[in-house]
Amino acid sequence: GESVGLHLPTLSVQEGDNSIINCAYSNSASDYFIWYKQESGKGPQFIIDIRSNMDKRQGQRVTVLLNKTVKHLSLQIAATQPGDSAVYFCAENRSSGSARQLTFGSGTQLTVLP
């Protein structure tokens, strides 16, 4: 799972297996959460989002689970493919003064093994 710090957690999975990436967020006032995928040398790519009034949301091959009680977020990727290899970030969105800002977690490097 993700944690604050300079190391980048890693997850290796076999192609075709399911992947679960975890994230602990910090602010109980956050009301919107997003998972991003970032490939090397590129900007973050939106994967899926979830609002705080939900505990589960499904997309194509991806599912996000939100547990507000323990401030935990997870991303499940079904039938992981080589193209899924990337760094995955969770981000929490909350109001800061008059603005809404994103705060990113530390990221998890997913490697899909052939």
Added chain:
Amino acid sequence: GAVVSQHPSWVICKSGTSVKIECRSLDFQATTMFWYRQFPKQSLMLMATSNEGSKATYEQGVEKDKFLINHASLTLSTLTVTSAHPEDSSFYICSARVGAVYEQYFGPGTRLTVT
């Protein structure tokens, strides 16, 4: 839709010089743009938030006189790194948002190397 571009995609400059990075929303008008910095194997750190026509709001620890942000139009924001030093070498990423909606659209990033 919702495409954000950055220019240049990479730049090398000498220590002491200034470099400007552009962020454009190509198919929408962005009332708010954000600038992030990302060091290798680290997360994105928000540097500043800019609203069109007003001064940028900088995060704690980010020198506003060193990182000049201009958001002169609804489709363009620029980040100028002044008197660059090797420690400014990083991946700079912008994002854009329309109104008060939640989602931000990210640019592809600009790799800055200061020699």
